[in-house]
Amino acid sequence: MRILHEPLVSLDGTPAELECYLLDNFPEIEADRRRPCVVVVPGGGYLECSPREMEPIAVRMLGYGFQACVLHYSTAPSCFPTALHELASAVAMVRAHADDWHIDPHAVLVGGFSAGGHLAADLGVEWNGALLAGFGFDAEVIRPDGLMLGYPVLSAGEHAHRPSFERLLGGRADDPAAREAVSIELRATAAFPPTFLFHTMTDATVPVANSLLLVEALRRAGVSVEAHLFPTGRHGVALGTPESMYADGTGVEECVQVWPDLFRDWVGRLVDSRSTHR
Template structure:
């Protein structure tokens, strides 16, 4: 296995990096194997990137035979669209290195958690839009083939996690039009990627209504979505295991621990659907 640290150019000069965990190929197994790649986008309220949603997630994805890359993106005081630009660049980088990194360029997924879920969903809404095109990105190079969203920040409206949007937007957070522009449920189109998501009903930080609003928006435009709502679990539950628990011992939730296997199975079905339409 190789671990690479690939720098990304930020709009505001801050440091960003794509940390890549890459399984090798061997003649005894399959020298030409192409693997799905999961670009992991940790949460942290646009204040930081949470380690609990970095390496533990990447290692689990490797266990399924996926390549995994963790995006260390710019947070406050960086403002929108700096992190979105970095995520687009990360997806483009994975596709550009598909041969060397043994990646299937038609199976580049983005997995975002909490505020990282907002960032992932923002790319899902914006990959073919004017904003990223204005930075010179080719839409097909930055298009996620699917999204995995864990307890995502979605709406800047009634159910908003307001600190995330205040950090993302700065002194423009009070402007309705600006909030609407980053409220994902208002920007869903039929071009939004197929989506897998999970949330807990007892999330007291990012209300489950965020995920429900997105599910309804995706349903309305005919985008495939699989959603799992778990009865218990605090915000930031990650894997729900001791490996990803908080320092105070909370965050171990048995009911949540099934989501990675459910995601793996969803990936298998999605891969079959893509193959049928090629």
């Protein structure tokens, strides 16, 4: 196994990197194995990157035989679209290194939590748009093959987690047009990647309405979506296990602990379906 720290170019010069957890191949097992890769995007309200949604998630993905890369992206005072540019760069980097990192370039997924879920979903909206094309990105190189969204911040409307959008937009936070432009449920089209999503009904920080709005938007657009709503769990539940619990001991939720296995199975079906059509 290798752990790599790959720097990313930031629009405003702030530090950003891709931390890569890479399983090795061995002739005795399968010398030419290509694995799905999950680019993990932690939450933190665009104020920080939460460690609880970094290494614990990556290690679980490794246990499924996936490669995992954690995005350490720029947060406040950096504003939109700095972090989006970094995520696009991270996906491009993964595909560029698919051969030497033993990655299936057709199975590059982005998994985001909370505000990281917004960032992941924003790439799902913007991958083929003019904004990222203007930075020189090739749409097919930065396109996620699928998204995993955990209790995501999505809507800047009635159900918004306002601090996230205030940090994301900076001085434009009160501009209705700017807020609409980053409200994912308003911009989802048929080009949005297949999506796996989970949320808890008792999330008091980012209302479950965020996820419900996106599910309905994806249904209307004809995008494949698998959504799981769990009855209990505070915001930021991560794995729902002691491995990712908060320092005060909260965040252990037995009902939530099944989501990684459900996600693993979803990825398997997604990869199988795409292999059949290639």
